[in-house]
Amino acid sequence: MLDKRSPVPIYYQLEELIKSSIEEGKLLPGDSIPSEREYAELYDVSRMTVRQAITNLVHQGYLYRIKGKGTFIQNQKIEQRLQGLTSFSEEMKSRGFSPSTELLQFQIKKADELILHELQLEGPQEIYHLKRLRLADFVPMALETVCLPTLLLPNVTENIARGSLYSYVEDELHLQIDYATQEIEATVANAEESELLKIPKGSPTLTIKRICYLENGVAFESAKTVFRGDRYKFTVDVKRI
Template identity: 55%
Template sequence: MIDKHSPLPLYFQLEEQIKKTIESKELVPGDALPSERELSENYQISRMTVRQAITNLVNKGYLFREKGKGTFVSSQKFEQSLQGLTSFTEDMLARNLKPGSKLLHFEIYPADEDIKESLNLQDDELIYKIKRLRLANEEPIAIETSYLPVKLVPGVTPDILEKSLYKYIENNLHLSIGHATQTVEAAIVNEEDSKHLKVNKGVPILLIQRETYLENGTPLEIVKSSYRADRYKFKIGIERK
């Protein structure tokens, strides 16, 4: 209940009450939250206080609003650590989720200057351009565009791309993947990607670029991914030096 004599703000106390009902699964994803009027009457607090608590929970991803319909419980975000190098397939399996891929584009062509320089290729060397929609339990999570040297990773086919590309590289080609550098920034989804990700045009996404290397330092791939910001978050541990 709300303690009006507590030093904690009333809106924060209501936030915690609502979060408890979500975390205890009294309310599950898709459930409607009681109206502002109902919450105001139930907790004997102002509607302005209720509105502030709900807005904070919307901003934190616990709730989402639908115009003219109300406020609902969000599906919880998938969390990925930035401290280990895993494939999307490995990441989903570790969460007991069913990974999936839909191939959107597959092409072999000579690398342009930027890609050629990043992958340390000679003139006219060929690369794969692979664009896939990545799924978790059949829900679209990300769009991933990969660039790999054909000479280094021969034999890639659309059938292989329906599964784990990393597994093919390590188990079939016997290459050892070593490390990667990765950047994450905020962006706005474009119209084409919004259709594949099943989000509204112009909503925020997480734009991630990764450059992956073999254990011997040879550049393996460049990956540019657009992740749904409402379904994915990244975590990193930081130590004080």
């Protein structure tokens, strides 16, 4: 219940009350919440107070509004830490999801100048060019474009490309993956991303560009992954230097 004698603002108390109901599973993704009027009458507060609490939860990603229909519980975001280097499959399994991959494109072609530079190759060289839709419990989560050098990683097949490439590199080729450099950028979904990720065009997305290296310092992967902004958030610990 709300404590009107508390120095904590009423809107914040209501915000935390709704948030707790979501986190405890009392309100499930897709459920509608009571209207502003119903909340105002239930807790004897102003509709403006209710509106502020709900708006804050929309901005935080707990709720979403549909014009003319109401406010609903949002699917909770997957929190991915940036300290360690893990594959999509490893990350999803660690969080209790079943990962899968829809292979949209599989090509062997000549690397352009940018890819030659990123993979530290002297041209001309051929690469595998893959486009993959990554899913968790059959829900589209990310769209990934990957380039791999064919000389370093021989015999990559479409079947291998549908699974974990990192597992193939380490378990089948017995190469040790060491580290990656990553760039993270706030982006919006274009027409293709919107269609494949099942989100409205122009929706917020997070794009990570990654170059991944083996323990001997050789680059083996150039990848761009577009994550749904409504399902992902990235966290990192930083230390003052």
